[in-house]
Amino acid sequence: MMRFILPFVVFIVLTVFLFVGLKLDPREVPSPLVGKPAPAFVLPQLHVPGKQFSPADMKGKVWLFNVWASWCVACEEEHPVLMELARQNIVPIYGMDYKDKRDAALAVLERRGNPYLMNVSDTDGRVGIDYGVYGVPETYVIDKQGVIQYKQIGPVTAENLRKKILPLVAELEKK
């Protein structure tokens, strides 16, 4: 009897492992940046290149930092969600236009609408490297002390906004 039970149990265990493995997304790489201060930078603003922006300017506020680009297809998918969030005026959204041409980025904002309070241009992608960006869009929730509390890789959806990001923002606001 043992001869049949043992292989069967091994088979079941393997199946469970493989089944769980099917549902894991290998693209979701846990970011080591969560819980760490947002890397400092000074970048020119997209609309007014003469002016600069630094995350230090945001001390004392909970904010979203969204990395996007005009060439990024998934950003288009995410865009209406950000527009709706901006309309509700719950949390300020700042954007970083990543490895992009200024004209193209401005044209996209003109056409689709602009959910951002402000955008910076990371033309050569160096700040992106500091933020561990590897697939736009990526979104960071940064708290009042300037610490990254959450990183969303890939488009923000209405669902993870409701389940994850907004509750986190509300909690961080109270601190």
Added chain:
Amino acid sequence: MRAIILLFSFLPLLTFAGEARDLAKDPVVEKRMVGLAENLRCLVCQNESLASSHAELAEDLRREVRELIQKGMSDQEIKDYLVARYGDFVLYEPPMKGSTLVLWLGPFGLLLVGLGALLFQLRNRRKVMRETILSPEAQQRAIALLNDEKR
């Protein structure tokens, strides 16, 4: 006067190679960069190394690694720099720590289980063999069969 002019006319010969050299063309830096990048994962195309990937991010990261080498950072410092941004995932060889213990020791654990099972089986078999004592008739038959085989 002539001598002075002559002297000045030779002055340009003293100026040489003032231009900054392209980092990508420095063979020493390039060799170290490639050596490092072969053991780093490209995050966009996850089964390719940073050295072989043509993804734009991989190009940027190679540029970054070149610059870090130029700054005089050691290989370990460069790896730490990338891990701080992208996590252990950029390393093809994950570090030994709490969360990776199963990964490192799991195969040895499985080997031990296998060896245990084998030992258990062998011991059981010996017991079975020892316990089977043939009756005299069976023994006769066995001998006859064996002799038959010999012929």
